[in-house]
Amino acid sequence: QQQVKQSPQSLIVQKGGISIINCAYENTAFDYFPWYQQFPGKGPALLIAIRPDVSEKKEGRFTISFNKSAKQFSLHIMDSQPGDSATYFCAASSKGGSEKLVFGKGTKLTVNP
C-alpha cells in the first residue's frame, strides 16, 4: 500500500523554467511533509518542509504548496537550474517530525541548459 503517491516519475525542464512535482496522501494523521533532494551516489538531503497549519512555505527558489482538504502538496522550483537536476522525494510523517517518514517513489528532474 503506497501511502504517498508522487508524480510525475520524471520531469524535463529548460533552464529558467518552473518545475512542479505533486504528491497526494491518504492518511489524515500525517502532520509533517518534507521534501528531500537526492543526487546520484548521495543520501537524501532535506530541502524544505511544511506542517498542515500553513498553506504555503517558501525558501529561496523552492516553495511548498499544501492543500489539506485535497490531501495534496506540491514542490515548485522557480528559475530551475542545471544544478537542480536530481531526484526529489516527498515524504510524510504522523509523528510531527522526522520519525518514521513515508516516502513517495521519487521524481527525477532534469534541467537542460
Place this chain on the structure above:
Amino acid sequence: ETGVTQSPTHLIKTRGQQVTLRCSSQSGHNTVSWYQQALGQGPQFIFQYYREEENGRGNFPPRFSGLQFPNYSSELNVNALELDDSALYLCASSLSVANTGELFFGEGSRLTVL
C-alpha cells in the same frame, strides 16, 4: 562536525548469508533510523533507535535487526538474505527522538544479493 558515515559502501552477498552494516551518527545526534531504498524507489523505514532501544519499526521481518551503541553509532543486521534484499541501505541521524526537524542521511551501503 562530521556527518553520517556508513560502511561498507558496497558489498555482495549470496542468498542465505548474513550481513552487518554500520553507521556513525552525526556529532551530537542520539537517534538513528535505517531505511531501505530499492532501485528506482523511495526510501522505506526499517526501524529507529534511541538510547540503545528500538523506537519504532516499519513493515520488515524479524530477520532485519539492529543495535545502537552508547556512542550512538548503530548496526543493521540482516539474516538469511534474499534476492529482494538487494538495495541501498541508508542510515539517518537526528538530534533527538522528539526532534521535529531534519533527518541527516549518510551516503548508504549498497547491498547486492546474488
